[in-house]
Amino acid sequence: MMRVLVTGSGGPAGRALIAMLAERGLDVLGADMAPVMGLPVPTRRLPAAADPLFLTELGALVESESIDLLVPTVSEELPVLASAVARELWPHACGVVIGEADAVRAADDKLVTAQRLRAADVSVPRFARPSQLSSVVEATSWWGAPIVLKPRVSRGGRGVHLLSSDRDLDWRMIGDDQIVQEFAPGIEYAPVVYRPRAGASGDVTVVLEKSAAGDRIRRVEAPDVAALALRAAGALGLTGPVDVDVRRDPAGRPVVLEVNARVGANVGLAPELVDAMLADHARLAQETGPAWVT
Structure with missing residues (x-):
């Protein structure tokens, strides 16, 4: 056995x-x-x-x-x-x-993930390093309020902040170990993907939808989300189990928030x-x- x-x-x-x-x-x-x-x-x-x-x-x-x-x-x-x-x-x-070491390292860093996905024409929210912006006000003037600030390396939503005003924090204290991201306000999904190694057939994608309160999750049919999650895993070069975070932007288009190179919490x-x-x-x-x- x-x-x-x-x-x-x-x-x-x-x-x-x-x-x-x-x-x-x-x-x-x-x-x-x-x-x-x-x-x-x-x-x-x-x-x-x-x-x-x-x-x-x-x-x-x-x-x-x-x-x-x-x-x-x-x-x-x-x-x-x-x-x-x-x-x-x-x-x-x-x-x-x-997965392969380079792909795993890329998925581990949310900034590198976003850069590689954007370069591969995989939809992501607009993003920047904190040092590329002078304040929350500048970011919201470009992308609207709120904006998302989160660590480049973290898990489980730890350290994620929604910011609307310079009163929310002292921007001078924010380093480039963080990423600033446009907020996608639509439905949140947690698609799970499995990509076999060595080009074998048999990709698996299951789309899970989170409730607005985040306390319930269910399987749904959302072909655009499934296709986006599979493209994201492929663009990063990941194989094996991949857990993807996706939301819909104001136009209803799905965008990838982050990618985890492992089995996710909703595998059940x-x-x-x-x-x-x-x-x-x-x-x-x-x-x-x-x-x-x-």
């Missing part, structure tokens, strides 16, 4: 994915930097991705537990692990569900993605052996 290790087992994505894999009869192990309760599978502790021992201890866990497939779900782990795989510093004979509503991931693993393991990356 295939053994699967899911990191971030205490988070929404990790919990949902573990449940779905266990339902499929797989032998699943969770891992997290904090103790995790209430899972249907055993869990192990790992250091944070920024810890110098992260890769060493993750690799030791893979070896000691005879893991066949590793699925990271923690944003901070992705650049570390992708870089290790690219530099051949990950010698372990298991499949790793992660997209079982097709998990089936595609497992099918991709089986194909790659047969073609290239047990050690592969998506």
Whole structure:
């Protein structure tokens, strides 16, 4: 029986994915930097991705537990692990569900994401570095109010601010580790994508729509959003699972807000993605052996 290790087992994505894999009869192990309760599978502790021992201890866990497939779900782990795989510093004979290092780094930085998508003619809100603007007033004079200010590297909506006036903050204190973005006021979507590695067929896209209050989410048919999410993943060169944030602009056009190179928190509503991931693993393991990356 295939053994699967899911990191971030205490988070929404990790919990949902573990449940779905266990339902499929797989032998699943969770891992997290904090103790995790209430899972249907055993869990192990790992250091944070920024810890110098992260890769060493993750690799030791893979070896000691005879893991066949590793699925990271923690944003901070992705650049570390992708870089290790690219530099051949990950010698372990298991499949790793992660994209190429350059694509993962691009998705990890919201400014780089926006720049690459715009260059590929994928619709994004207008954006700038804070140093390119003198104030909130200048930004709103170009794009209307409110504007969005958020960290270039973050997850889960952390550090996101809607600004309408210079009274909201002291612009001089804002560095270029942030991105300024035009606000898209329309319906919000969380499409999930799976792109197989090595040009194989079988792309999967499921569009999820968030309620106005953000407390409910449901599957919907929105072909323009599905096409945009798939184009965004392809423009960045991402393979494997991709979680995309999309809103409609004032004209009703969908625009990409950000892209996450991993399984997202709403994977439970997209079982097709998990089936595609497992099918991709089986194909790659047969073609290239047990050690592969998506």
